[in-house]
Amino acid sequence: MTETSTKKRAYRGESLSKRQTDRRRHLLNTSLELIGEQGYARATVRAVCNAASLTERYFYESFQNREELLAALYREQTDALQWQMIAASEQAGQTPEQLVHAALSAFFTTMRDKPHTARLILFEILGVSEAMNQLYYEAMEGFADLSRKLAQSVGTEKIETPADDGMVYAGLIGAVVQIGRRWVLNDYQQSIESVIASAFMLYQATAHYDQC
Amino acid sequence: MTETSTKKRAYRGESLSKRQTDRRRHLLNTSLELIGEQGYARATVRAVCNAASLTERYFYESFQNREELLAALYREQTDALQWQMIAASEQAGQTPEQLVHAALSAFFTTMRDKPHTARLILFEILGVSEAMNQLYYEAMEGFADLSRKLAQSVGTEKIETPADDGMVYAGLIGAVVQIGRRWVLNDYQQSIESVIASAFMLYQATAHYDQC
DNA sequence: TTATTTTGACAACATATCATGTCAAAAATC
């Protein structure tokens, strides 16, 4: 039998699966930096591999194609951001106001401290493909659901308006994201406090709308 | 002298400048359809020219490159949309509520009746390049300024909040746009009335915020 | 009719991309 036996062997003290996940991790980190710095369009397979000091073979070991990398990265970063917002709100207090404010604060802090993540999430996803648009939609729904849960955490009775709750919270997330985009495109000129306050004000206004 | 005399001559009864602007117009129309149908990434120079039944030479007669076409198209469509919103509000009434509602109604009507324009404006601009991001920013500022003028048309006294007016209205436009994106990605499932009502509610809530 | 402008079809060139393949050197196993 001349079959290649394909025995898995440790290399430099690491198992195969460890090496593979390390390389995958490294590709994700490097491509986030590259996309954050130059945009997805310029983050070609070669460019990512060069930046990661890995060869194309290892790219295709971890990802079927370039878009799969982008999708994985986007999912990872939006998930992480959501968890940070949840964690921040959990340490914040009890009232919906406190919860929402803490979550918004976490959001904009990440946008400021991780500009690469910000660019990926805020700019580089839309319009790439139908599949990525769908991913964007799902992520936005996730953020909308989260903020809705926080805002309605005390069980406010349903408001009687022709407005649809899902749409309103989608809109509020759209507002947050747009404020973020504007902040980034303005090179973070405004203070983070005023950015947070403006976004928070929209949530406050919406929550208090029925009480008028 | 063997110089090419380059005399301008009418052709098929049309002057040179007429023919040129016709071709430019045709390229713009065709590429809007192509981008709206397939996305900017697939609207290559060749694809646009084929669809327009014109050759590359005429593409470069009107545009320096592919991105210049996109920019021209985006500017044109956002401008037209703004004017429609202004026209609608002018015919609507006097109160800020009526003005804003009419403008929002015009916005979502266009998103529904011109899906190609919708896709261009809502999805295909962000992340293309630094220059296009800047164009997006400017257009969004334009819409924000417009909606702010309409909403504050009776001269409401300035609200005392830590929120920044520019940011708040940028956020509101972000909300409108995000509701539009969601509507499109949902294949326009929700009724236009409920879409308008949800966006309008955010404006109402913001306007009434101080009165609580 | 003859000369010139305009047009459209398409060739051509330089690049760039994704994706796969080759192969010798390094590292691990026997």
Place this chain on the structure above:
DNA sequence: GATTTTTGACATGATATGTTGTCAAAATAA
């Protein structure tokens, strides 16, 4: 030390793109 796996550097192929150039046919003017 000999064998096998793993690695990295690079070649390759197929395809696509932006952009410029060629040239004959159609339309106009003289």
